Amino acid sequence: MSQVEPGPNPERRTTAALFFLCAGGALFWLASFLGLWAGLSAAVHQSSPAAAAAALLGAGIAAIGAGILGLLLLLIGGIWLVVQVIVDQTGKDPYSRSVER
Numbered sequence: 001m002s003q004v005e006p007g008p009n010p011e012r013r014t015t016a017a018l019f020f021l022c023a024g025g026a027l028f029w030l031a032s033f034l035g036l037w038a039g040l041s042a043a044v045h046q047s048s049p050a051a052a053a054a055a056l057l058g059a060g061i062a063a064i065g066a067g068i069l070g071l072l073l074l075l076i077g078g079i080w081l082v083v084q085v086i087v088d089q090t091g092k093d094p095y096s097r098s099v100e101r
Helices: 015-045 049-088
Strands: none
Touching: 015 049
């Protein structure tokens, strides 16, 4: 009987997709949380309306940018995981003898 060369472990293929999904979720949550509190803080603590508007605009731009990036990472990670599940279900046995242990 010949030795079978071990192939890639199927459980390692989803690591990057899970990283994208978790990083996107964290960024999206952080953007909404910090954007909300930065806006409230700017509205409460600034004595000048122009300074409050500038702080709110800066926080809004940062929160919107982080939120869009987080949403994009969430979508990429989610689609990647769904595609990976579909590919894994298409016939190849992930627990065959050729899997690296």
